[in-house]
Amino acid sequence: EAQVTQNPRYLITVTGKKLTVTCSQNMNHEYMSWYRQDPGLGLRQIYYSMNVEVTDKGDVPEGYKVSRKEKRNFPLILESPSPNQTSLYFCASSTTGGSYGYTFGSGTRLTVV
Amino acid sequence: GIQVEQSPPDLILQEGANSTLRCNFSDSVNNLQWFHQNPWGQLINLFYIPSGTKQNGRLSATTVATERYSLLYISSSQTTDSGVYFCAVESGGNNRLAFGKGNQVVVIP
Numbered sequence: 383e384a385q386v387t388q389n390p391r392y393l394i395t396v397t398g399k400k401l402t403v404t405c406s407q408n409m410n411h412e413y414m415s416w417y418r419q420d421p422g423l424g425l426r427q428i429y430y431s432m433n434v435e436v437t438d439k440g441d442v443p444e445g446y447k448v449s450r451k452e453k454r455n456f457p458l459i460l461e462s463p464s465p466n467q468t469s470l471y472f473c474a475s476s477t478t479g480g481s482y483g484y485t486f487g488s489g490t491r492l493t494v495v
Numbered sequence: 496g497i498q499v500e501q502s503p504p505d506l507i508l509q510e511g512a513n514s515t516l517r518c519n520f521s522d523s524v525n526n527l528q529w530f531h532q533n534p535w536g537q538l539i540n541l542f543y544i545p546s547g548t549k550q551n552g553r554l555s556a557t558t559v560a561t562e563r564y565s566l567l568y569i570s571s572s573q574t575t576d577s578g579v580y581f582c583a584v585e586s587g588g589n590n591r592l593a594f595g596k597g598n599q600v601v602v603i604p
Contacts, residue, residue, distance in 0.1 A: 415591070425581075427591040440591060470536055474592075483528045483543030484583075484592060489536045 384409045388473050388487035395463055395494055403458045403490050405473030411485075412478045414456040418442065418469040419489075425472070431456055432478065463494040497522045497586045501595035508572045508602045516567040516598045518582030526585035527558055528592070529567050533578045541567070541580075572602045 386407045395401055407414065415430035417440075427440030431450040445467055447459040456475075460467060473487040498521040508514055520527075529541040542549050542556040544565065549556055553572075558565040569576055579599050583592040 413590070417592075424596055425583075425592075425594040430590050432590070438590075472538060483526060483540060485540060486530070486538040489538065491536065 384485070386473055386475050386485050386487035388471075388490050390490060391488060392491050393493070395492070397464055397494055398462050401460050401463060401492075403460075403471060403473075403492070405456045405458065405487060406454050407456075407473075407475040407485070408454065409475060409485065410453065411475040412453070414450070414473065414475045415440065415484075416446070416448065416456070416458050417472045417474065419472065420469050428458070428471075463492075465494050468492060468494050496589075497524070497584060497593050499582055499584055499593050499595035501580075501582050501598050503598060504596065505599045506601070508569075508576075508600065510572060510574060510602055510604050512572050512602075513568070513570045514572060514600070516569070516580055516582075516600075518565040518567070518584075518595055520563050520565075520582075520584050520586075522563070522586050524560065524563075524584040524586050525588065526592070527565055528583050529556055529565070530581045530583065531576075531578050532581060532597070538581070569600075572600075574602045574604055576600060577602045 416428040417425045419425045429448040431437045471490045474484045476484045500519045531539045546560040555568045579597040582595045
C-alpha cells in the first residue's frame with residue numbers, strides 16, 4: 383500500500399531533550415515536506431526537500447532541523463524542544479511538481495512540557 | 496502569498512442531508528486538494544482536483560480554475576463524515592500547500 387509513515391504517533395517529552403520524528407514513504411517520491419498544525423494558525427510548512435541532499439526552509443523553520451540522506455526518509459529533528467513546539471506534525475510527499483497531489487502521514491502529536 | 500478562503504466555517508447536518516463546501520483562492524493554482532481531517536487528527540486525501548470534476552462515492556468535487564473556486568459536495572451525509580474539511584492549493588511551483596481554515600462539519604443522527 384502506498385503510504386507515508388510517521389513515528390511516533392504520540393510523544394510527550396521535556397524541554398531541552400532532543401528528539402527525532404521519523405517519516406518514510408514507499409512511493410519513490412522526490413519531494414517531501416513537514417507541516418505543523420496549531421489551533422487558529424492552521425497548517426504551516428516547516429521544511430521541504432526536493433530530493434536527496436536538497437532541503438530548504440518553509441514558513442516556520444526556527445527550532446527544527448531536517449536531513450534527506452535517502453530518498454524514502456525525511457526525519458524532523460528538534461535539538462532542544464520548547465513548549466511552543468507542542469503541536470500536531472505532518473509529513474507529506476509527492477512527485478516533483480505535485481502532479482498527483484500530496485500524500486500525508488497520519489500525524490505526530492507532540493507535547494513538550 | 497495566495498489566500499484560501501473556505502465557507503461556511505461551521506456546518507451542522509442531519510444524517511442523510513446533502514451539503515456543499517466552498518473554497519475560493521486568490522491566484523491561479525497548479526494543485527488543489529480537498530482533505531478530510533477525522534476526529535483522530537488524520538488528514539485523508541479526498542481529491543486532487545486543480546480543474547474539472549471528480550466523484551468518489553458520495554463525495555464529488557468541482558474546480559473552476561478560471562473563476563478561482565472549488566466546491567466539495569457531500570451527499571446523503573453520514574456521522575462518519577464529521578470532521579474538518581480542508582482545501583489546500585499550490586501556486587506557481589512554490590513547493591508548499593497553502594491551506595484554508597477549514598469547514599467544521601458535524602453530522603448528527
